[in-house]
Amino acid sequence: MRRSPLFSGIIYIILGLLFTYIAIQNIQREQGWGIFTVFLIIIATFDLGGGLRMVAFHFKLKNSLKNK
Template structure:
């Protein structure tokens, strides 16, 4: 199976949402920001950034392929 940039981007965005959920749950459970909360937020940020970049890359490649035809 070939993973397209769109699939990878959506996967990264879902992981970003999951890490955001974990960060919110950690703050609600502990009542303060701990080391794991910061770790979850950092991971979510990297995943959202990578996901958006991959989705934009997918559409850029599709546009280039369309122009060549």
């Protein structure tokens, strides 16, 4: 089953926000930055970036198909 880039992008954005929330909670619990927190922020960055890129690709693809 193929999913649209919009659906996949929204899932990635939600995961990025979830990893960011967990990292913030981890910083507050440990009173600082640890290796696990840095790892969570790196994963969140990749997820948010990929999600935004997929959402943008969806609208670009939709616009190009509409203009044909």
